[in-house]
Amino acid sequence: MPEEHGEPGKSGGPAEDFARQRDGFAAGEGVPDGVAHSAGASRQWISDELTRSADELAAKARAAGEDWLRGLWPRTAIVVGAGYVVLVLIAGLTAIGAGWTAARTAAVVAGAVTGGLLAGAAWLHRERGGVIAPLVGEDGRLSTSRAVAGGWVVFAAFAVLQAGFAHAFGASGASGGRLGGFVTVLAVTCGVAVLARGVVAVRLREHHLQKVAADRPRAADLLTDDSGRGSFLDAAYALVSAAVLLYAAVALGRAPAEPPHVPWGLAGVVCVGAVAYLIGKVMEGGRPKVLSVVRAREAGDLHAPVRNGDDIEVRGTAFVPPGATSPAQLARTVVRIGGVDVHVPLIPVAGGFANPSDTRLTVPVPAEVEPGRVKVLVITASGARSNAVELDIVD
Numbered sequence: 001m002p003e004e005h006g007e008p009g010k011s012g013g014p015a016e017d018f019a020r021q022r023d024g025f026a027a028g029e030g031v032p033d034g035v036a037h038s039a040g041a042s043r044q045w046i047s048d049e050l051t052r053s054a055d056e057l058a059a060k061a062r063a064a065g066e067d068w069l070r071g072l073w074p075r076t077a078i079v080v081g082a083g084y085v086v087l088v089l090i091a092g093l094t095a096i097g098a099g100w101t102a103a104r105t106a107a108v109v110a111g112a113v114t115g116g117l118l119a120g121a122a123w124l125h126r127e128r129g130g131v132i133a134p135l136v137g138e139d140g141r142l143s144t145s146r147a148v149a150g151g152w153v154v155f156a157a158f159a160v161l162q163a164g165f166a167h168a169f170g171a172s173g174a175s176g177g178r179l180g181g182f183v184t185v186l187a188v189t190c191g192v193a194v195l196a197r198g199v200v201a202v203r204l205r206e207h208h209l210q211k212v213a214a215d216r217p218r219a220a221d222l223l224t225d226d227s228g229r230g231s232f233l234d235a236a237y238a239l240v241s242a243a244v245l246l247y248a249a250v251a252l253g254r255a256p257a258e259p260p261h262v263p264w265g266l267a268g269v270v271c272v273g274a275v276a277y278l279i280g281k282v283m284e285g286g287r288p289k290v291l292s293v294v295r296a297r298e299a300g301d302l303h304a305p306v307r308n309g310d311d312i313e314v315r316g317t318a319f320v321p322p323g324a325t326s327p328a329q330l331a332r333t334v335v336r337i338g339g340v341d342v343h344v345p346l347i348p349v350a351g352g353f354a355n356p357s358d359t360r361l362t363v364p365v366p367a368e369v370e371p372g373r374v375k376v377l378v379i380t381a382s383g384a385r386s387n388a389v390e391l392d393i394v395d
Contacts, residue, residue: 083115091256114158132217137197225284248260290315290378290386307371316378344361369393376391
């Protein structure tokens with residue numbers, strides 16, 4: 001079965017038009033009579049038409065993603081405001097029976113200041129998504145490590161402000177001796193965010209990791225890998241951290257005059273999730289690798305050496321980077337034969353593409369390649385290069 005790749009985005013509009021065009025070509029419809037007589041010529045014409053349409057579709061997707069980000073910051077400000085309303089309600093409800101205290105006043109004031117700072121940050125980053133802008137990685141996806149660290153930083157800022165206002169309002173509370181677990185979690189999550197970014201940068205530079213840009217960030221990015229499949233390590237780190245953060249918030253709400261407290265056992269759980277997440281970042285991905293190059297042969301063809309004009313089949317692994325499922329990204333796959341770069345033609349099938357695939361690429365040997373022994377390598381949509389394999393081309 002060929003490996004298929006569908007186009008991104010919602011159904012309808014340009015994406016649906018492209019899908020109809022692709023499926024029509026897969027069924028043999030719409031090919032001009034001038035090239036229909038030649039399998040190679042018709043394949044190349046179809047690939048060129050699909051590539052042009054794919055570039056237009058990608059440009060529209062990028063524009064839609066930028067518009068989505070620009071329209072997000074008012075909604076993030078609304079969420080911040082709703083969070084402050086919830087804080088005031090909680091403070092009021094917990095005061096029933098116990099009475100209103102200076103510590104609760106400090107919490108309300110600290111919430112207002114924290115919310116104001118977040119709203120200001122949302123306005124400053126209004127072109128890039130409001131408050132989520134610092135949480136978006138260079139590939140345009142939400143970063144799990146940055147989101148976890150961001151949550152703890154915001155909570156720490158609120159807790160410090162509350163402690164300061166409580167002291168100013170004359171509320172009495174315990175000393176900071178209970179802060180050990182909380183400070184440890186804050187340090188570990190921030191450290192993981194920094195280390196994860198460094199690990200990704202180094203592995204990209206050494207071509208041990210492939211990344212392609214996403215059209216826009218999505219909440220699912222926090223729990224999935226770049227290809228959109230669920231990631232156990234990402235999900236475990238995010239969910240455990242969120243649960244412990246909720247515990248710390250509830251504890252602070254029950255004792256607003258006390259410093260934020262995270263038991264050492266829960267701090268250890270977050271640290272274990274952080275270490276596992278970081279190890280996963282070190283081990284994930286891989287560079288493309290060419291295992292063999294052979295002459296592409298249809299059933300019934302005679303065995304023969306490779307000549308100019310023949311199709312060759314490049315077999316290997318990781319030819320399609322995770323997340324590179326859009327037609328425009330697939331069309332950027334290149335096979336370098338000698339000193340000639342050959343773009344891998346898009347071969348449509350119903351619902352996707354048979355070529356390129358993650359393990360197999362089919363390209364023609366152009367006339368510009370000199371006969372003799374040449375090196376063949378693959379350059380993927382992410383720009384990563386594979387190893388080179390030698391191929392003999394005869395006259």
